[in-house]
Amino acid sequence: MGISKADIFSREDNLLARFAKALGHPARIAILRLLAQRQACICGDIVEExxxxxxxxxxxxxxxxxxxxxxxxxxxxxxxYCIDEEAWEVAKAALGTFLDSNTGCGANCC
Amino acid sequence: MGISKADIFSREDNLLARFAKALGHPARIAILRLLAQRQACICGDIVEExxxxxxxxxxxxxxxxxxxxxxxxxxxxxxxYCIDEEAWEVAKAALGTFLDSNTGCGANCC
DNA sequence: AATAATTATCGTATCTTTACGATCAAATAA
DNA sequence: TTATTTGATCGTAAAGATACGATAATTATT
Known part of the structure; x- marks a missing residue:
């Protein structure tokens, strides 16, 4: 990530960025999809897919x-391997809240 | 991203990853928060904040x-600068659906 | 016209990510 | 025991991300 300056941002923003970054690669999205769709969480199965x-x-x-x-x-x-449901809920809530809050810029700007 | 292999993943997974990656840095989260909270989208204001x-x-x-x-x-x-509400809705729907779908791994695995 | 303000871009240094093959450690099978 | 399977880790190469200062381009001000 080059030189990091995570300390100048809020804990919440760092948390959000960390979750989002983990989702920021198609292979990881595909892996999570597999873990959810089947119950087959065996590493070897993922490698095959x-x-x-x-x-x-x-x-x-x-x-x-x-x-x-x-x-x-x-x-x-x-x-x-399987999804950590507890952490998943945290991520879902954090990202969901963030995505929901950022609406309504309205037409008065840009 | 190192050597890229985006072509082996589905369009949907690439789309999700692209949005998530954009959110994957605290500075960008902070910028988006600013764009939403105030109506002041002037670049200089962001630089000051x-x-x-x-x-x-x-x-x-x-x-x-x-x-x-x-x-x-x-x-x-x-x-x-301001949030592109149209694209924002797309991102929100895509991420939201993904985050919602990945529940219910249940207790039978791990 | 000359200067100042505003933002994008360039060049660069450094660190991170992605991907692979090779190898190691642990468990299973022969 | 020896061989095989399974998955993590190491080493490494190539590409991307992050940050900065310097500079360029555009507009506004004097």
């Missing part, structure tokens, strides 16, 4: 996990 | 414009 290298998928999963949107559980040699 | 260099703000404005979330109108020497 999305034409990216296994290491790349693993990297995207890590970012989603870091952002708090998903969580993984070891099941033997495999790993089961 | 946010402690970043003028060129940096201009760059963020350009990205928001490229993403389609805002539009600018020249007013003499100044430029008036």
């Amino acid at each position: 999305i034409p990216l290298a296994q290491s790349t998928i693993s990297q995207h999963l890590k970012e989603l996990k870091t952002a708090g949107l998903i969580k993984g559980e070891i099941e033997g040699a495999k790993v089961c | 946010i402690p970043l260099a003028q060129s940096t703000i201009s760059q963020h404005l350009k990205e928001l414009k490229t993403a389609g979330l805002i539009k600018g109108e020249i007013e003499g020497a100044k430029v008036c």
